[in-house]
Amino acid sequence: MLAALFFSYLCGLLLAPFLASDAVPTALPFFMALCWFPLRRHRIGLATLLLFMTLCGVLLYHLHLTPVDNQEAISALFKSEKIHLHGRVVAAVPREGEGLRIDLDQISTSAAVAIPGRVRLYVRKKGAAILAGEEVQVLTRLRPPRNFGIPGEFDMERYLARRKIVAVGHIDSSQNIARFVTTPSLTYRLSRFRQRMAETIDTVAPVNTAPLVKALLLGQKESLPQALRQKIAAAGLSHLFAISGLHFATLSLLLYMLLRSLYTLSERALLFAPPRRILPPLTLPFLVLYLLFTGTALSAQRALLMLTIALILFFHRRRTRPFSLLTAAAFLLLLLDPLALYEPSLQLSLAGVAGILAFNPCCRPYLPRQSLLRGASLLFCTTFAATLPTLPLILHHFHLFAPAGLLLNLVAVPLVAMLALPLGLAGILIAPFWPAMTEVAIGGCGHILSTVLSLTETTLSLPILAERYLFLTLSDQLFLAVLVVSFLFATSKNVKMLMAIPISLAVLYLIPSMVPQQPLSLTALSVGQGDATLLQLGSDHFLIDSGGFRNSRFDSGERLIVPALARLGVRKLEGVILSHDHPDHAGGLPFLLKHFPINHFYAATPARKLTNHLGEILQEQNIPFSELSAGWSSTTDSSGATLAFFVPDQGHPNKNERSVAVYAGVDSHGLLLTGDLGAPGIEQLLASKIPGPVDLLKIPHHGSRFSPLIPLLERLKPQQTFVSAGYDNPYSLPHPTRVKAIKKAGLPLWRTDLQGSLEFTFKDRNWLTRQWNKSLFR
Helix, strand or coil: CHHHHHHHHHHHHHHHHHCCCCCCCCHHHHHHHHHHHHHCCCHHHHHHHHHHHHHHHHHHHHHHHCCCCCHHHHHHHHCCCCEEEEEEEEEEEECCCCCEEEEEEEEEECCCCCECCEEEEEEEECCCCCCCCCEEEEEECCECCCCCCCCCCCCHHHHHHHCCEEEEEEEEEHHHCEEECCCCCHHHHHHHHHHHHHHHHHHHCCCCCHHHHHHHHHCCHHHCCHHHHHHHHHCCCHHHHCCCHHHHHHHHHHHHHHHHHHHCCCHHHHHHCCHHHHHHHHCHHHHHHHHHHHCCCHHHHHHHHHHHHHHHHHHCCCCCCHHHHHHHHHHHHHHHCHHHHHCHHHHHHHHHHHHHHHHHHHHHHHCCCCHHHHHHHHHHHHHHHHHHHHHHHHHHHCCEECCHHHHHHHHHHHHHHHHHHHHHHHHHHHCCCCHHHHHHHHHHHHHHHHHHHHHHHHHHCCHHHCCEECCCCHHHHHHHHHHHHHHHCCCCCCHHHHHHHHHHHHHHHHHHHHCCCCCEEEEECCCCCCCCEEEEECCEEEEECCCCCCCCCCCHHHHHHHHHHHHCCCCCECEEEECCCCHHHHCCHHHHHHHCCECCEEECCCHHHCCCCHHHHHHHCCCCEEECCCEEEEEECCCCCEEEEEECCCCCCCHHHHCCEEEEEECCEEEEECCCCCHHHHHHHHHCCCCCCCCEEECHHHHCCCCCCHHHHHHHCCCEEEECCCCCCCCCCCCHHHHHHHHHCCCCEEEHHHHCCEEEEEECCEEEEEEEECCEEC
């Protein structure tokens, strides 16, 4: 029954993102509960109860997604300039480099408006340590959390809503933060102790592994340098540096040994009850303190809940199946925190434990009897059992396949679990009483991790074990997930389930081929203040530009473009077309060219003159390059679809004026993409012979007032227009004069800054327009 209720509740949480917030009236679940009570002894009563849990999942998801009610007051703050915020720090997390992330609660403002939620502040350069529990005052400009509105992106709005964050701001330095003396709270004392431990680790651990020690013992994964984080992920060792059940099992064992040594000193205590009966529950308060100390990671919460339920059952002399224990912990956690289901850390934690519980019992009868071989074989089976069910999730969230993981875990897990982690945790436990020994223990932990890191670097240098990026389509991911489940249930005696598995695999394999191909469609990807457009001609896909940000480490290719292509079912690109070599158009190309199948690359600039080493990357990846010549050049496929490129004068000093324009058409209908052309480029374009009619027009240069629009509208007479621009961009694009001109012409203007990604499909001799909303084009 518990599993059925949990599954129904999960279905509600999974359906909720696709439904409007008012899709389920608040009273409906209560009505279903009332209907269940008189029907509880009948079969329909069970169905009513399961439907009730599904509706609860939908309702709780949306209630937690909108954590505050006073939205109007908060919206007014977004329109103002910088304001003073006074609040209490609930989290202060070091970031890579010199950055810092601060979450504030109990906030009052200089605008006399109390913010009913939390504010996240990103500090570019940290100075003196800011600790949780302190009261601070800052001057900043607030902005609402906002997604790009592109398929496949990380849902930042949901991520922040789970943490009750309603606004974000930026500060140049922590020196600009005023701090106030307050009565030390438990949160402040734990934060101060954590800071002391971090300073000790920086002092005694080897420089190259100090960040790993802090991640392992303190949960400070965000401070890991990007290169080190990628190396650990490529080795398949990230799970070792997340606070999880391994930490709580080790810590509880250390605490039990310490308490037992004290307990056995009392003869009266031994006569009262044996140590194993009394001491395990006494470790719980210390484990809760460690959870708070390390930042309450979801994997840690799951582990502590399972341990707590197990101890309660043990104390009452009750037994339960491990799967029931996992289900109960997950159910309770998601009832209290529904949005946690969409956190990768919880998904990976639950999947890994479920895989071990499902696979290991089947393997044990076949393991060697010799103790050393049996231990090594059991470790390999456990690693394989945890890796297999997490593989689809890792590919979904991180698109990374780490073949070295199975091999490295055989050595890294014993070193970390049996040596580094116990040493480090023991050092933390004795820190208040024996600082000198703490330094020795943490130093030893650091040296062990240095050995693990050296082994990792050596293993990853082997080409066969190097990491690989895999961007699977949604149907491919579902196919892989069903394949993994079928393997885990290979020993099941349920014949119907075993028969359903190959049928499901066949359906998932055939679904993509059953979807009809449209002759012409265009997707304007919302990539901020940049440009990226996906063009589909029959079964061929072309990408025009890839977005990008000036002076930013945010890689639009890795974070936006390639995930969007996979989410939209694109397995390869027939061609990539670069309109012009500016960061907001070419910034995502390096990652795209390295990690996604591409048949051809087109540009008007010679390959050797392209920035970001694009020419070298094209050569390394063996991607054919075509330098487009001046004027129009076009191709026509067997279906009659036309793809043409217009190259203006390449001698102009402004790269915008050298933008390549792209025309695509079918059946006397077409679209025109004008890049960032200004007055000279538009004049040349209009003077040329455009290959066909234009029904859909992309407004040039993000709607800039310096790009002539009226001549384009008068000459081409489009039916629809769209513009690619970033939300609240500093250039105020599209310019109001351009918006007004399009409105005066009686044409619809679609905007990526306001409506997110846009899909234009030519169907039945008309353009069907849809926008990305709630995980679908609608």
